[in-house]
Amino acid sequence: xxxxxxxxxxxxxxxxxxxxxxxxxxxxxxxxxxxxxxxxxxxxxxxxxxxxxxxxxxxxxxxxxxxxxxxxxxxxxxxxxxxxxxxxxxxxxxxxxxxxxxxxxxxxxxxxxxxxxxxxxxxxxxxxxxxxxxxxxxxxxxxxxxxxx
Amino acid sequence: xxxxxxxxxxxxxxxxxxxxxxxxxxxxxxxxxxxxxxxxxxxxxxxxxxxxxxxxxxxxxxxxxxxxxxxxxxxxxxxxxxxxxxxxxxxxxxxxxxxxxxxxxxxxxxxxxxxxxxxxxxxxxxxxxxxxxxxxxxxxxxxx
Numbered sequence: 001x002x003x004x005x006x007x008x009x010x011x012x013x014x015x016x017x018x019x020x021x022x023x024x025x026x027x028x029x030x031x032x033x034x035x036x037x038x039x040x041x042x043x044x045x046x047x048x049x050x051x052x053x054x055x056x057x058x059x060x061x062x063x064x065x066x067x068x069x070x071x072x073x074x075x076x077x078x079x080x081x082x083x084x085x086x087x088x089x090x091x092x093x094x095x096x097x098x099x100x101x102x103x104x105x106x107x108x109x110x111x112x113x114x115x116x117x118x119x120x121x122x123x124x125x126x127x128x129x130x131x132x133x134x135x136x137x138x139x140x141x142x143x144x145x146x147x148x149x
Numbered sequence: 150x151x152x153x154x155x156x157x158x159x160x161x162x163x164x165x166x167x168x169x170x171x172x173x174x175x176x177x178x179x180x181x182x183x184x185x186x187x188x189x190x191x192x193x194x195x196x197x198x199x200x201x202x203x204x205x206x207x208x209x210x211x212x213x214x215x216x217x218x219x220x221x222x223x224x225x226x227x228x229x230x231x232x233x234x235x236x237x238x239x240x241x242x243x244x245x246x247x248x249x250x251x252x253x254x255x256x257x258x259x260x261x262x263x264x265x266x267x268x269x270x271x272x273x274x275x276x277x278x279x280x281x282x283x284x285x286x287x288x289x290x291x292x293x
Contacts, residue, residue, distance in 0.1 A: 003282075022258075074265070075280070075281075080264055081263070081264045081265035084265070111186050134259055135261055135265075135267070138284060138288065139259045139260070139267065139284075140293065141288070141293055142259050142284070142287060142288060142291060143258045143259055145291045145292070145293055146256055146257070146258060146259075146291070147258075
């Protein structure tokens with residue numbers, strides 16, 4: 001329980017920091033002189049532009065929370081790695097997609113949805129492989145140190 | 150209980166003898182505390198009480214409401230709580246999974262299994278589970 005709370009807080013913090021950083025990068029790239037937390041169309045939904053920032057922050061925190069809690073799936077003992085991966089993937093995809101659309105990151109149409117999905121799958125596969133590589137590296141490090149006595 | 154102290158600064162070997170009708174948990178606890186300097190865990194083996202040197206212990210595991218204590222040649226049983234033992238045992242003992250303590254100096258190697266889990270293989274070829282969170286702990290102890 002305490003681990004879950006710690007993970008949740010960490011996830012929300014990371015989500016907000018990343019959201020802020022990435023949105024700033026995009027603002028500079030588009031040569032903006034005012035801060036837009038997402039697309040200009042997104043901010044137009046709000047009478048007060050501050051509300052757009054607030055809602056974005058809430059969504060970033062929620063996305064961070066989703067990714068940190070979803071990772072806990074991998075700790076379930078009785079499930080095979082395949083089952084854990086599949087469930088984790090769907091939690092992320094089904095949770096992240098509506099949040100990204102709500103946050104105004106891409107327009108809600110089939111073309112963007114398909115390219116988003118393909119990108120998401122690619123990044124998921126890369127992250128999964130990176131995690132395997134990190135585990136393997138850690139274990140090799142430990143084994144080496146044990147051998148050295 | 151009547152308690153007698155025999156104090157002699159010139160005594161070569163300190164020792165305590167207990168005259169009891171039977172071993173109780175309370176006595177086990179008291180002896181554990183006395184043992185902290187002696188590096189011995191008192192355990193059962195075939196209904197007899199035996200001292201087991203810490204440095205020979207490979208793995209301790211909760212089995213029912215007892216602790217199974219494994220050395221290279223033998224299996225002993227101890228009536229204590231795993232949480233008690235974690236506090237009492239010296240630093241080479243770490244919790245590897247729930248209800249399992251291992252002597253990290255007696256690890257042979259770690260293996261990453263196909264199902265994503267990690268096994269610890271002890272020097273007596275025994276396999277013990279280790280959770281990913283405890284791997285971090287192990288790395289720290291090994292100074293990585």
